[in-house]
Amino acid sequence: MKNDRQLVTAVVDALEDLKGVDIQVLDVREMTSITDFMVVVSGNSTRHVKGLADHVLEKAREIGVRPLGVEGEREAEWLLVDLGDVVIHVMRPSAREFYKLERLWDIDKQAAAVAEE
Secondary structure: OOOHHHHHHHHHHHHHHOOOEEEEEEEOOOOOOOOOEEEEEEOOOHHHHHHHHHHHHHHHHHOOOOOOEEEOOOOOOEEEEEOOOEEEEEEOHHHHHHHOHHHHHOHHHHHHHHHHO
16 A cells, blocks of 8 residues: 555546646644545536546555545535545535635644634
């Protein structure tokens, strides 16, 4: 099995292959024990979101990583792909804007936003 950084690289490469929009990698090791890294990406349509998630799953399996779970496949507005040490959030732009996961998990940005208020 690959280490965390290699898995993140494989995930990002898979998302770039299918033109994922605004790929962000969040290192959350100091914030939670749930996972080490979160990858957030947008898809232009529900079909694109589903395709991105499927491609990540395919690439993960190719390198010997089995997914722990996939959530949100029916609606495909927000798919969560759990690869254990790396969790991928593939979202439509409207869902991404609403939930603002990057801000939620980025303490430095949270502190800056509070200071600006």
